Amino acid sequence: MKVLVTYMSQSGNTKKVAEAMFDAIQVEKEIKELSEIESVDGYDLLLVGFPIQAFGPAEKAKQFMAQNVNGKKVALFTTHASPEDSEDLPPWLEACKKAAAGAEIVGFFNCQGELAPDIMEMLKSSDDPKLKSFGELGPTTKGQPDASRIERARVFAKEMTA
Numbered sequence: 001m002k003v004l005v006t007y008m009s010q011s012g013n014t015k016k017v018a019e020a021m022f023d024a025i026q027v028e029k030e031i032k033e034l035s036e037i038e039s040v041d042g043y044d045l046l047l048v049g050f051p052i053q054a055f056g057p058a059e060k061a062k063q064f065m066a067q068n069v070n071g072k073k074v075a076l077f078t079t080h081a082s083p084e085d086s087e088d089l090p091p092w093l094e095a096c097k098k099a100a101a102g103a104e105i106v107g108f109f110n111c112q113g114e115l116a117p118d119i120m121e122m123l124k125s126s127d128d129p130k131l132k133s134f135g136e137l138g139p140t141t142k143g144q145p146d147a148s149r150i151e152r153a154r155v156f157a158k159e160m161t162a
């Protein structure tokens with residue numbers, strides 16, 4: 001079994017999760033940023049990670065999935081500033097799955113990630129009241145993904161590749 005972990009990450013949280021997953025995988029594996037991918041041929045499973053941006057998958061990830069995952073076995077992972085139990089989250093996660101609708105989605109991991117200070121300021125000054133309220137969430141996200149979330153990511157990756 002050959003696995004590709006690929007991700008995009010604006011402020012480093014999804015990258016941290018991707019690297020933890022990669023480290024935990026015990027079969028043949030590669031890790032690459034989404035922007036480095038030329039072809040996904042030859043992999044039995046893709047782990048595709050990205051942040052939630054504006055209530056759904058980041059645009060670049062959406063484009064990548066539209067072009068690359070059709071017919072592939074895929075496990076998705078995402079990070080977001082909202083807490084995992086936020087009632088806002090289910091439709092955003094659905095939007096992520098929809099973006100990979102042509103794939104066989106075998107798993108989906110999500111966890112909270114810290115809102116970077118510059119992004120927090122940018123969101124706080126947004127005209128969109130919802131984005132503004134995420135900006136205000138900022139301080140409560142500090143230190144995420146923490147060790148327990150990273151451990152959950154490792155367990156997920158092991159399960160997906162067992």
Ligand SMILES: Cc1cc2nc3c(=O)[nH]c(=O)nc-3n(C[C@H](O)[C@H](O)[C@H](O)COP(=O)(O)O)c2cc1C
Nearest residue numbers: 009010011012013014051054055079080081082113
């Ligand atoms: C433009 C933008 C929009 C965002 N929109 C949301 C959002 O709708 N919901 C949310 O929970 N977090 C939102 N975030 C926060 C990120 O999803 C979160 O900080 C994530 O962990 C960032 O991952 P990264 O460090 O891999 O880029 C947004 C961040 C940015 C930059």
